[in-house]
Each structure stands twice: as C-alpha cells, then as structure tokens.
Amino acid sequence: MFSARNTVEEVEEGSTLAPKFDERGLIAVVTTDNESGEVLMHAYMNREALKKTIETGEAYYWSRSRQQLWHKGATSGLVQTVREMRIDDDQDCVWLRVEVKGGASCHVGYRSCFYRSVPVGAERDGGSSLRFTESQKVFDPKRVYGDAQNPTQL
Amino acid sequence: MFSARNTVEEVEEGSTLAPKFDERGLIAVVTTDNESGEVLMHAYMNREALKKTIETGEAYYWSRSRQQLWHKGATSGLVQTVREMRIDDDQDCVWLRVEVKGGASCHVGYRSCFYRSVPVGAERDGGSSLRFTESQKVFDPKRVYGDAQNPTQL
Numbered sequence: 001m002f003s004a005r006n007t008v009e010e011v012e013e014g015s016t017l018a019p020k021f022d023e024r025g026l027i028a029v030v031t032t033d034n035e036s037g038e039v040l041m042h043a044y045m046n047r048e049a050l051k052k053t054i055e056t057g058e059a060y061y062w063s064r065s066r067q068q069l070w071h072k073g074a075t076s077g078l079v080q081t082v083r084e085m086r087i088d089d090d091q092d093c094v095w096l097r098v099e100v101k102g103g104a105s106c107h108v109g110y111r112s113c114f115y116r117s118v119p120v121g122a123e124r125d126g127g128s129s130l131r132f133t134e135s136q137k138v139f140d141p142k143r144v145y146g147d148a149q150n151p152t153q154l
Numbered sequence: 155m156f157s158a159r160n161t162v163e164e165v166e167e168g169s170t171l172a173p174k175f176d177e178r179g180l181i182a183v184v185t186t187d188n189e190s191g192e193v194l195m196h197a198y199m200n201r202e203a204l205k206k207t208i209e210t211g212e213a214y215y216w217s218r219s220r221q222q223l224w225h226k227g228a229t230s231g232l233v234q235t236v237r238e239m240r241i242d243d244d245q246d247c248v249w250l251r252v253e254v255k256g257g258a259s260c261h262v263g264y265r266s267c268f269y270r271s272v273p274v275g276a277e278r279d280g281g282s283s284l285r286f287t288e289s290q291k292v293f294d295p296k297r298v299y300g301d302a303q304n305p306t307q308l
Binding site: 055150 | 169
C-alpha cells in the first residue's frame with residue numbers, strides 16, 4: 001500500500017503514497033471536523049493504523065500511552081468516519097476530515113481537544129491565563145471511561 | 155511564561171499555560187487558515203519559538219531541517235499573523251489560526267501543504283493514487299527560495 005521514498009520530487013510532486021514514519025515508526029495526524037473545520041485532535045498513526053484507516057474509512061491511531069492500536073471510539077462509541085484524507089508535501093503528516101458519531105473527540109469530555117485559547121500579542125494585556133472556548137462538556141468522562149488510565153502524561 | 159506541569163487535573167482543566175516539550179524539546183503545531191479552516195501546515199516549535207509567537211503575534215517555528223529558529227515568511231514574505239492560538243487537553247500540541255500575507259504557506263508553492271488527497275474506503279475503487287486538490291501553485295518556489303536547501307528529507 002505504501003511506496004518507497006526515492007526522490008524528493010516524487011514525494012512532493014508525485015501521486016504515489018510514500019509516507020514517512022519517524023524514528024518511533026509514527027506519522028503525525030491532524031483531525032478536523034468535516035463541517036466546521038475545527039481542529040478536534042492531534043495524534044499519531046503507525047503503519048498498521050494508517051493502513052486500517054485507509055481500508056475501513058474509520059480513524060485508527062497508535063496510542064502512545066497504551067502502546068497499542070487504537071480504533072477511535074471503540075470504548076467511547078465516538079467513532080470517526082473519514083470524509084477526506086490528505087497528506088502533506090513531504091508526506092510526514094496526515095490530515096483527516098471526519099464526522100464524529102456523538103459529536104465529541106476529547107477524552108476530557110469536550111467536543112475538541114483544543115478547548116482553551118492562549119492570549120497572543122496585544123490580547124495579552126488582558127492577562128495571560130488560558131481562556132475556555134467551550135462552556136460545557138459533551139459527555140462525562142468518568143461515566144464513559146470508568147477506571148481506564150488517563151492518557152495525559154506529565 | 156510557562157508553568158510547571160504539576161498535576162493532570164491542572165494541565166487538563168486549569169487555566170495556566172504548561173506546555174509539554176518532547177524529548178527533542180519540541181511541541182507539535184497545527185496551523186489553519188483563519189477564514190477557511192483549511193489546514194495549512196504541520197510543524198514544531200521549541201520553547202523560544204512558542205515564546206516569540208506569543209509575544210509578537212506572528213508565527214515562529216523550529217526548523218528541524220535547518221536546526222534553527224524559523225520566523226515563517228522571513229525569506230518568502232509569507233508571514234503568518236496569529237488570530238487565535240489554542241492548546242490541547244494535555245498541552246502537547248498548539249493550534250494556530252492565522253492570516254497569511256500572500257496566501258501561501260507551503261514551500262512547494264501551494265496554498266496549503268496538504269494539496270493531495272488519499273482515497274479512503276469505498277473511494278479506493280477508483281484507484282489508490284493521490285489526487286491533487288489544488289490546480290496551480292500560488293508562487294514559483296525557485297524564484298522565491300533560489301538555491302536554499304529543500305526542507306524535505308527522504
């Protein structure tokens with residue numbers, strides 16, 4: 001399914017899929033909401049996750065905290081259906097445009113993982129605290145995940 | 155400017171900026187067009203790049219190929235003005251919503267770095283070649299960058 005990376009020209013200007021996996025065997029993934037364009041999450045895939053996503057049209061990732069293939073929504077029911085997949089110039093990043101069953105993608109319970117803004121430039125005069133951009137959670141993570149390990153690492 | 159990462163609760167639910175830099179000292183960055191929501195690029199920042207971006211309101215990254223601080227647009231003129239910065243749940247990824255002077259963000263000359271789609275699921279019946287989503291380049295990279303090293307690595 002994946003081609004060899006022979007020349008820069010072929011990787012950048014060609015029409016064959018030749019993804020670059022990093023020293024951990026991973027490729028970065030940006031996932032946005034197909035309708036709103038909002039960035040929902042940022043994660044990684046290994047070769048198997050990328051292959052499964054392409055084959056099934058549902059998002060699979062590699063869980064770094066659990067060190068296993070991660071079919072998004074397998075526990076929470078919040079499956080992501082891929083409406084479009086794109087790859088970037090040097091083919092070391094994938095962009096997924098998805099529809100999310102249940103409308104949430106973040107393990108904390110919010111719609112997007114990016115539920116806080118950081119004041120920048122002139123905005124900082126109002127203080128540099130993070131500001132919440134979502135006023136309430138879509139689901140209660142304790143009810144959905146129970147005692148499962150929190151993926152956030154310090 | 156950056157707080158310590160003391161507890162998972164504070165990192166996920168708090169309002170202090172406590173970014174996580176990986177073993178290379180980098181944090182992932184997703185950059186989207188403020189108007190269209192299109193993903194323009196995926197890159198990394200080190201501490202200094204994040205600090206400069208917050209202070210100036212213009213996007214700074216860490217160039218992995220050149221191993222130096224990278225003020226986006228310094229060579230090409232395609233400066234990115236940050237309209238909103240967000241950070242994700244575990245604070246290991248930044249999302250920038252930007253306006254781009256000149257309308258292009260990709261060193262190959264396209265508007266977005268993600269100028270090719272990958273057929274997924276049922277779409278694959280039409281073949282699995284990448285499909286170009288932009289029909290023409292915004293600028294000629296040879297004129298803009300001259301003999302500068304191409305950042306794409308095989």
